[in-house]
Amino acid sequence: QVQLVQSGAEVKKPGASVKVSCKASGYTFTSYGISWVRQAPGQGLEWMGWISAYNGNTNYAQKLQGRVTMTTDTSTSTAYMELRSLRSDDTAVYYCARSTLYTLSHCDYWGQGTLVTVSS
Amino acid sequence: EIVLTQSPGTLSLSPGERATLSCRASQSVSSSYLAWYQQKPGQAPRLLIYGASSRATGIPDRFSGSGSGTDFTLTISRLEPEDFAVYYCQQYGSFFGQGTKLEIK
Numbered sequence: 458q459v460q461l462v463q464s465g466a467e468v469k470k471p472g473a474s475v476k477v478s479c480k481a482s483g484y485t486f487t488s489y490g491i492s493w494v495r496q497a498p499g500q501g502l503e504w505m506g507w508i509s510a511y512n513g514n515t516n517y518a519q520k521l522q523g524r525v526t527m528t529t530d531t532s533t534s535t536a537y538m539e540l541r542s543l544r545s546d547d548t549a550v551y552y553c554a555r556s557t558l559y560t561l562s563h564c565d566y567w568g569q570g571t572l573v574t575v576s577s
Numbered sequence: 578e579i580v581l582t583q584s585p586g587t588l589s590l591s592p593g594e595r596a597t598l599s600c601r602a603s604q605s606v607s608s609s610y611l612a613w614y615q616q617k618p619g620q621a622p623r624l625l626i627y628g629a630s631s632r633a634t635g636i637p638d639r640f641s642g643s644g645s646g647t648d649f650t651l652t653i654s655r656l657e658p659e660d661f662a663v664y665y666c667q668q669y670g671s672f673f674g675q676g677t678k679l680e681i682k
Contacts, residue, residue, distance in 0.1 A: 492670075494622075502614075502622065502665055502673040516670060552621055561669040563612040565633060567621035 459483040461553050461568035468574045469543050476539040477571045479553030486534035487511045490556040492564050493527060493538045495549040503549075508536065509558050516560040543575045579604050581666055583674035589682040596653040598677045600666035605646045610669035613642055613651045616676075617662045625664075626651060653679075 464478040479491060493505040506517035508527040515527050526539045536553055551571045554564030580603040590596055600611070613626040624633040626642035629649055639654040653660055661681050666674040 494673075501676045502616075502667075504667070504671055504673060507670055554622075556670075559670075561610055561671075563624060563627040563667070563669055564614075564622075565624045565627075567623070570621055 459555065459566045461555065461566060463551075463553060463568040463571045466572040466574070468576065471544055471575055471577055473543050473575075474539060474541040475543060475573050476537055477551050477553075477573070479536040479538070479568050481534045481536070481555070484555070486529075487531055488558070490558050490560075490562060491527070491529065491536040492554045492556040492562070494552045494554060494564070496552070496570075497546070497549040500549075505538070505551075507556055507560055507562065509560075510536065511558055514560070540573075543573075545575050547573065548575045549573060579606060579668055579671065581668060581672060581674035583664075583666060583677045585677060586675075587678045587680060589680050590656055591682045592656050592658055594656050596651075596656055596660070596679060598651040598653075598664055598679070600644075600649040600651070600674050602647045602649070602668065606649075606668050608645045611642075611644070611649050612667045612669065614665045614667065614673075615660075615662050616665065622665065 460482045462480045490509045492507045508515045510529045528537045553568040555566040556562035582601045584599045608629040611629040614622040616622040630642045663676045
């Protein structure tokens with residue numbers, strides 16, 4: 458069965474960076490993409506971007522351009538999302554989700570979420 | 578940038594009733610690129626509908642999606658207790674609506 462297992466909760470100071478991992482299993486990793494979505498406490502869903510696990514192509518949300526980098530390691534079927542220059546409003550649960558190889562795609566399987574807390 | 582506006586913000590209904598949730602886009606959206614998700618407290622979202630009207634794997638047929646252009650609808654024909662949750666629409670690879678909370682009346 459398809460599973461996406463994310464890394465554990467993180468606490469970071471403002472200005473620091475965080476890197477969240479998402480290990481996929483139960484399907485051919487390079488036949489799909491991975492999207493990242495975040496959700497601030499009590500708020501709605503925010504799409505952050507997408508990466509093709511086939512060739513590494515990316516598409517980032519404009520507001521995060523320059524601060525976010527998404528990568529994959531096909532040898533371990535793992536996707537990564539790094540967010541730099543963290544601010545308090547980056548505090549959120551970060552989700553990875555399986556998407557198609559097209560940049561415009563829905564998300565059919567989701568990870569359990571990783572809480573990132575940014576606090577001094 | 579296309580903005581998705583969902584209505585109502587909160588919908589109060591009883592089990593067995595029919596729920597109709599709206600998602601309106603500020604510009605025309607290709608029907609192929611509209612999805613609906615369900616999210617329960619403390620859980621990740623779950624894909625319900627993709628391509629505006631196709632049910633995802635394992636989704637009961639009481640859930641249906643329709644619409645085109647700027648107006649899309651998620652309908653739950655007969656509410657079950659487990660359907661009370663928050664529902665989001667999304668334009669593929671882009672923004673989500675702000676959500677509709679479906680609560681028990």
